[in-house]
Each structure stands twice: as C-alpha cells, then as structure tokens.
Amino acid sequence: MGLIAMSERDLQRIEVLSKVIAGRMTLVSAAHVLDLSERQVRRLLNRISTDGAASIRHKAIGRPSNNRISDGVRDYAVTLVRECYADFGPTLAREKLIELHRISVAKETLRQWMTEAGIWVSRRERKKRVFQPRGRRDCFGELVQIDGSHHWWFENRGPKCGLLVYIDDATGKLLHLRFAGSENTFDYLHATKAYLQQWGKPLAFYSDKHGVFRSTHASEKDRTSGLTQFGRALYELNIDIICANTPQAKGRVERANQTLQDRLVKEMRLRGIDTIEEANAYAPEFIADFNARFGKQPRNPKDMHRPLADHENLDGAMCRKEVRTLSQALTLRYDKVLFILDPTDLSRSLAGKKVVVCDYPDGRLEIMHESFALPYRTFDTLRSVHRAEVVDNKRLDDMLSVVAELQAGREQQRSKGGPRRTGQTDHMFGIRDGSTGNGYQKRGRKPRTDYMNDPAVIARREKALLRQPAAE
Template sequence: MIKETVTMSHKELDRLHIIQESLNRHITQEQAAARIGISIRQVKRLVQRYRNEGPSGLVSRRRGKRPNNSFSTEFRATVISLLKGRYADFGPTLACEKLREIHGLCLSIETLRKWMVEEGIWRERRRKFARIYQRRMRRPSYGELIQIDGSPHDWFEGRGPKCTLIVFIDDATSALMALRFAPAETTRAYMETLRGYLNDHGVPLALYSDRHSIFRVNNPEREGELTQFTRAIKTLGIEPIHANSPQAKGRVERANQTLQDRLVKEMRLQGISDIETANAWLPTFIEAYNNRFATPPRIADNAHLDVHHSEEELGYIFSLQAKRVLSKNLTFQYKSSAFQIRSEGRGYRLRHSVVTVCESFNGEIKVLYDGKALGWEKYVDGPEPIPLDDEKSVHERVDNARFDLRSKFYVKPKADHPWLTRRTQSNQQVKPPKLPRKKTDPDKMD
C-alpha cells in the first residue's frame, strides 16, 4: 500500500485535530467553529471534505496558485520603467505618492520598496546607533512655540544658484508655518520671513532658534546686548529661546532633512530653478506638506495674538536700528556720513537727545525720536564701511568672488579663430589660462 505524504501548515494541522475531535464527538461542531474562528456552515464543509478526501481535503486549495490581488507582469514593468527613468533617486514613499498622483498607478509602499530592492534601485539602510536624548513633550497649543532654522543646500540641483531655505515650523503640530528662499542665512532673510508669518498667522508666543549670531550676541564683552532680530521680536512681544544643541530643536532639523529630499524633487518636477519662482510656489507646497505630515494639537486652541502695530511701525521694527546722540548742532554720525536734524520751532530741546536711526533693507533711512520721524539732511558722504560676515554668509561671498575670477579669464574667440575651425562646436568657451605659480628659490628652502 502506497502512503501519501500531505504537506500542511501549522494552522491546517490545528484544523485537522479539531475536525477529528468533532468527528469523534469529543466536541460539538459549534465548539469547533468557535475554536477555529469560522462559521458552523464552514465547519460542516470541512467535515464533508475530510470524509471524502482525508487530511488532504483540509489543505488550502489556493496553494501554489497566483494570488488574486497580485499585480500583472505588465504593471510591474511599467512601474519599474518609470522608477528607472523619472524617479531614479526617489525614495519608496515619495515615489509611491507620485506614481499615484501623476500616473494613476496605485500600489502599497512596501510592495514598491520590495520591487526597488529587487531591481537594485533602492538599498536598505542600516539603522545607526543613535544617542538617546531626554524627550521633550510637544507644546499643547498651536502657535505657542515656533522652531526656526536656516537650511543651506543646492535646492535647484545646479539649475539655479545655491541658496538657503528659512524654515518656521510649529512645535505642537509639526506644521510648516513659513518657508522662504534667500541667498544666505541673514538677519534680512529672517525678518522678511517673520513679517510674512505675521500677515498669515499673527504673533506667536515664542521663537525657538539656535545660538547663531543672528539671534544671540556671543561676545562676552557685549553681554546683555540684543541682536537686530532679537530686538525686533521683543518689540513684538515674542519671547526668544535659544537651543543648546541641534537635537533640542529636533523637529525643525528633521523637517530640513525631509525638505532636502521632497522639496528638491517637487521643484524638479515643477521645473522651478530660481528663487523668485520658488517663493511664489511655496504656499502650494506648504499646504500639501501639512495635509500629509501635520498632527492635531493636544489642545484645540490657537495661541497666536493679533498684530497691533501699523504697517509703518512694522517697517521701523523690521529695519536695522542704531542709537545716536545728537550734538548741540543737532548732528550725528552714521556710516561715515554726517546727518543734521531739521529743527522746527525750538530745536534746542533736541540737543544731546538719543535718537534711533532706522535703515530699511532698500537703503531708506528714518530718524525716530520718541516714536516720531524727524526730518534730516545728509552733509558728508564718506566711504562705505566693509561689511562683516559670519560663518554662514561668508560662503556666499567666496562663491561670488570665485565666479568673478573665473569669468574674468574667459575669452570668447572670434568666428575665424583657428581653434574653432578644428572643432564642431562653434560657440565653445576657451578655458581660462592657468595662473603662473610663484617661483621659489631652492637655496632659501629649508
């Protein structure tokens, strides 16, 4: 007699044992249905199949067959073709979203990840050992604490200039509150971003930043002084808070990593390659990002306050301010130039008074005394002082200087130049000549 070998899973072996107990009348069919987790009618079907076919009748009849919910070979080939062509550097999550939104191809992220690994498009990353920091709970209300930071990056992937993205993110919801591209991370960039924030949302309770010189005076000899940006937010009633480490403001740091991946690829798909076009399009991206990643706050309350300053007052607040003392002739010095106040009536009252010089970013100068603008005349126009740069804006100046130096040595040859007659490309630029190296005396060398 030939014995038949039946391959069964653990689940099917458990069913076999329960069905045998039911046939031996050790348990009822109702009890068998409860133990297996199926209906009594299905138990009766299994009993009948066991009587007719034996243990092999309890084996799943879908074994070895293609699942009904599997994708066709043509569907997979279409997806892989798009991934290798248009979305070669996209991660599985972002690629899955774009395949659904743009091409109408719907599949799960894990299925797409599996296909990308099999095709060599995506490589699984090992999780690094992370240092554990004390976890800080989110603020309960929307608008209480706003984390701010600047993210320098090649945002246009060589299609446009390198720049910095100023990021404002809500601590309670992780929602993007404001984004703005700027040539560098400067006081002007943060002030312009904050002014747009006030128009859209109102006044937050506090801003959480790093210890950069834009937000904090780091010179011990000038302890107690305020930077231009901190002076502006304190005037608005916003509390400045400085983080001791990047991990302390981890939400905005992680948002920067996400933006350097998603925002770069979104602008590539949109064909955006300059700062002006990008800033005009950013509100659309912010709305889609917040719908995808923002979380509801613990307390459904908006902590933003109304802006009680006029547009003229905001113009004074978001300017570069300096204190000056008037002489007996009502004159003062500012940026190597002499200014004199035009007195009306009893001008001697202003002698030795402290005035505030407000210079907007377009160069317009206002002189304030007791909150009111004074008329003035400029007498001496001296040389402009050399601007000071910090460790973040210095890269922009070096890149510009390098570009100017290279362009200085580029020479566009004439159409009948001998070099061009031997080349197929008529408009190819001539490489700049190498600068001669300074010769050294070998006798003076150590």
C-alpha cells in the same frame, strides 16, 4: 597542555610528520607539503622522537622580545601622560613625549598603554550622549521652531542659497518658508513680519545659537542690553525667543529640513524653478501640500497665536535700530555714511542728544526721535575705503560669490588698461614688452625688423618660452 599553545603551522607539521613516522607518507612528499628542505624534515623527526610532539613549537614562544620597551620606560611614559597630558589623544601625547621628554614610542603602542591605564577610551567604546524624546506641545502656536538651511536648493540651475523654515511644534505643520541669499538679520525680520501678519504672535520662537538670535554680551541688570536686533524686535512685540543648546533639542525643524532638501528640491526641479523669486512664489503651494501629508492634530484645539496690540507697530519693530548721538552740527554717522538733519526747530533742540536710526529690510532708512521722523540728507554716500566684511560661516557662500564678481570686474579693468609700461611682463608668456629675452624696448622706439627676424633672435625667444613653467 603544550598542544593548546601551538599554532596552526605547528599542528600541521605534527600531522604530516606523524604520517611519515607511520609510513603513510615519504620524507620527500612531507618536505614538499610543509615547504621545507628534506634536511629540516629530518631534524623535526629527530626532535619528535627525542622530546615528543611539544618540541615542534618555536623556541621563542613565551619569551620576551629582544626589542621590547622596558617596564620602567613604560611606567614613566604613562605617568607623564596621566599627570601632564591626561586629556590628550595618543597622537598628540606621543608628539609631546618626543618633543619635551625625549621618549620615542609608537603611536599605537602608546594608545595601548593609555587604554590599559584607563586614560584613553576609544571612540567606539565611548558612551554616546542619550537624548530623551520630548513630547509635542499641546497647543498650536505655543512654540514655533525656526531655522535656516543653506543648501543647493536649485541644484546646478541656480546659486546656493538659504531657506528660512518656520514649523509649529504641536502639529509639525510648516507655517512659513522664505528663500534668501543667506541667513541674516534682515531676511529673518522680513520673514518673521510676513509670518506675524498671517498667523499672529506665537508664545515663543525656538531657535539655535546663531548670532541672529543670541548675543554673548548680555547684562544681568538690563534684559534688553544683550539682545540682538532680532531679539529686540521680538521683545518689542512681547514674543519670547528660546535658544536650544543642541541641534537635537529642536529636532522637529531639523528633520523637516531633511525632508525639504529631498522633496522641495525635486518639486522645484519638475517645475523648472531656478530663482529665489520663483521659489518664494511657489512656497505657499508646497506648504499646503506638505501640511496635508505630514501635519498632525494638536492635543488641545486652542490656538495660542495672539493678535497685535493697538500700541504695537509691526513695521517699526521689524527693522534694525541703532542709537546715535547727534552732533552740534546736526550730523551723525551710520553704516559709513554721514547723515545731515535738516535744521528744523525739532532737530535744533536735539543737538547732543540721542536719536534712533531705523534701517528697514526693504531699504528704507528713517531717523527717529520718539515717534517723530526727522528729515535728512546724505553727505558722502560713496565709501572711499573698501574693507573686507566680517561674516559668519552661514554667510560665507554669499560673500564668496560677491568677491568672485568683484575680482572678475578687476580682471576686466586690468585687461582693458592703457599702454603697457616699459619692462612690464607679458601675462601670457612672461616676456618683457618689445624684448627678445635680453633687453627692454625704449619708450616710443619701434624694434628693428631685421633684428626681430634674425634666426638667432628667434631661437633665443623660443628657448625663453620653453623655460617658462607650465600652467597648473
């Protein structure tokens, strides 16, 4: 029974010492093999002859460690974690035990305690969420999945940009592709307008929870109050939009993005395409080849796309609409610009009433009342205050490129400035203008030549240069 609990080292010692006892090995050879002194080998031989082979085991085996944490401290720590920090990980729970309860315990020890108590389950043992496969829709145009993929589509030949993808759920065919600087409302309106002109109105679009598609301030009474600009445009055209709860739910377009990031990037590399305009011109050719290779036939041959009704205005729907109240002076503000309506008979009657500002993706802007466009002029088109624009994460790359250009322009303006002020620090060396490190040059007075060429002055100047920190 004792041999079962022995380590490999103990078993090796028993084997070697048995050979010494049997006379097949000398004591010196045994000491060399076991890496022990001859004196220690004699002690082990005496122990075997007195108490048997089981006495070779280390005496501390089976005994509790002298440095172990008492059971009371362990139970108290586990109780605190269970009552106060049940949803904390071991690392954060350990920090709180030290900070608030003065209980210092190693992170891995606490992890072991929490695991044994059933409070913590390692990531490897957690059950992954199961996503059941969903069958394709039956008809073409019944459900169209849309998504934006921000990627280095031109590799190192051009800027990072977004690709708006429209793919049919029933057939897996690409219906529209549009490259854009970022994933924003205007580009989605522009792309959706082109899609509707080519295919007609689908039954519904299927998207993620991006801010272009979904608003978090919906009203239970008014269906249109919580719509985004894109959702409002689809509502005017009687098209529904469904937001998926997880990326896996719209796996059709997610997998298509992976294929596009491989095939489309390489196709554009072979053709030398490095601008958004060239990529949009090439998109129809790629779509035709993609659909011929990967497209499926729908189970039902019926096309669910619907034509635009006579009362539906596609151009009027696919724009940004904001409601403004017209002042008594026939003015309104939109996008930090003051608009003044021409004093016509219609505009005079609208003082104090609401009008609609229609901002189109192509840059046009109209002020509408019912179906009438009101003539206007702008008063202050220059913005006096430049505030940082609040952007979401999918527009961050686009904004950073704009910021970099603005900063480069400011640096050029700074370098082309007028005369340097007295005492201004030199950009390169950190030495004050006209000085040698121990004073300022007076305005309009040139330094003395003999003073500037003085060896002592030159030495002090060199020391000042050496004291400057090196550029990182």
